[in-house]
Amino acid sequence: MHSQDHDRIFLSPPHLGRHELNYVHKAIEDNWVAPAGPNLTGFEQDICHYTGAAHCVALSSGTAAIHLGLILLGVGPGDEVLCPSFTFVATANPILYLGATPVFVDSEATTWNMCPDRLREAIEHRIQLGKKPKALILVHLYGMPAQLDQLQAIAELYDIPVLEDAAEALGSRYDGRRLGTFGAVGVFSFNGNKIITTSGGGALVTAKTEWAEQTRFLATQAKDPAPYYQHSAVGYNYRLSNILAGIGRGQMELIDSRVKSRREVFAWYQANLKHISVLQFGPTEPALGFSNRWLTTITLDVAHTSVTPEQVRQHLETHNIESRPLWKPLHQQPLFAQAAMYGGAVCTDLFTRGLCLPSGSSLTETDLRRVSDALQEILRP
Numbered sequence: 001m002h003s004q005d006h007d008r009i010f011l012s013p014p015h016l017g018r019h020e021l022n023y024v025h026k027a028i029e030d031n032w033v034a035p036a037g038p039n040l041t042g043f044e045q046d047i048c049h050y051t052g053a054a055h056c057v058a059l060s061s062g063t064a065a066i067h068l069g070l071i072l073l074g075v076g077p078g079d080e081v082l083c084p085s086f087t088f089v090a091t092a093n094p095i096l097y098l099g100a101t102p103v104f105v106d107s108e109a110t111t112w113n114m115c116p117d118r119l120r121e122a123i124e125h126r127i128q129l130g131k132k133p134k135a136l137i138l139v140h141l142y143g144m145p146a147q148l149d150q151l152q153a154i155a156e157l158y159d160i161p162v163l164e165d166a167a168e169a170l171g172s173r174y175d176g177r178r179l180g181t182f183g184a185v186g187v188f189s190f191n192g193n194k195i196i197t198t199s200g201g202g203a204l205v206t207a208k209t210e211w212a213e214q215t216r217f218l219a220t221q222a223k224d225p226a227p228y229y230q231h232s233a234v235g236y237n238y239r240l241s242n243i244l245a246g247i248g249r250g251q252m253e254l255i256d257s258r259v260k261s262r263r264e265v266f267a268w269y270q271a272n273l274k275h276i277s278v279l280q281f282g283p284t285e286p287a288l289g290f291s292n293r294w295l296t297t298i299t300l301d302v303a304h305t306s307v308t309p310e311q312v313r314q315h316l317e318t319h320n321i322e323s324r325p326l327w328k329p330l331h332q333q334p335l336f337a338q339a340a341m342y343g344g345a346v347c348t349d350l351f352t353r354g355l356c357l358p359s360g361s362s363l364t365e366t367d368l369r370r371v372s373d374a375l376q377e378i379l380r381p
């Protein structure tokens with residue numbers, strides 16, 4: 001059969017259930033068409049309940065949540081913020097919004113997340129240069145928990161507060177506890193391609209009541225408690241809409257089943273492609289980690305194949321299958337050409353050899369078979 005006869009298989013499409021529309025319908029019926037209302041508070045409660053976070057503030061995006069989170073940690077002009085190089089640009093852009101400077105740190109081979117050794121090196125070197133980093137952003141890339149025990153111990157040793165970018169990791173755990181609740185501030189994203197979605201949206205979680213209040217204040221234009229519109233701080237328009245929070249409420253009912261499906265997709269690929277020796281599955285869960293397997297990622301053993309990830313991507317495309325390169329390291333981005341980088345060989349190598357496969361929770365066995373057949377065509381000719 002020719003490729004065009006098949007429907008497109010997307011990388012990570014939205015997967016809606018039966019209740020989202022009810023919440024949205026109710027919001028419109030009750031005229032809660034605003035960035036306030038019962039869906040918004042309900043969605044925040046759902047997230048607290050699920051993650052164990054004490055406080056949650058739903059925001060217009062994960063990027064907005066990182067921006068406000070860095071403000072809570074006191075980041076301002078001239079400060080330095082530690083950040084993994086191997087991540088999506090949205091992790092680091094808010095550092096620039098604040099006039100601060102990112103200091104990038106390489107990955108480790110197991111989890112693909114920040115390497116504890118490189119982190120220690122980076123902190124000690126910055127201190128030697130007379131500039132102690134103001135904050136540390138940890139990312140759980142593709143849903144995979146970072147080495148939290150080691151990374152947090154280092155952050156505590158040097159007394160550097162942690163912002164946890166769990167944008168891709170809702171539902172993942174470390175030592176039995178949900179990701180997003182380890183840092184002083186945690187961030188989730190509900191963008192269209194994440195494990196659950198509100199089409200666009202995000203959330204900030206924290207254990208500190210004052211910080212949750214401060215986040216709500218900053219996200220709604222920083223209006224002073226006065227009868228008129230008085231402002232003494234810079235504010236933002238970052239609150240999530242009550243309509244979109246309705247989609248979020250419906251999605252939160254399904255989060256466990258979405259995590260289960262994503263992990264089944266990963267397990268299926270692993271079981272059905274294990275005989276292709278040049279194809280390897282990574283990253284790997286750390287000792288205490290449980291990944292939501294948001295995206296299934298592979299690397300090619302370049303010593304034993306001349307096929308490149310880009311050729312694989314193009315081949316899948318001819319079968320109307322979407323795949324995508326791993327995140328291009330931020331220290332290699334023109335935007336961050338001037339930034340400091342500690343290490344770099346690990347994430348650069350991953351970027352050169354890796355690819356993200358279709359990983360949606362709505363994939364059928366037939367879809368998965370199509371992807372694996374196409375992979376075998378090019379990798380086992």
Ligand SMILES: *Cc1c(COP(=O)(O)O)cnc(C)c1O
Nearest residue numbers: 061062063088090091167189191
């Ligand atoms: C998606 C994502 C973000 C940003 O979230 P948005 O809701 O799209 O703004 C931040 N960090 C990582 C690692 C992401 O994948």
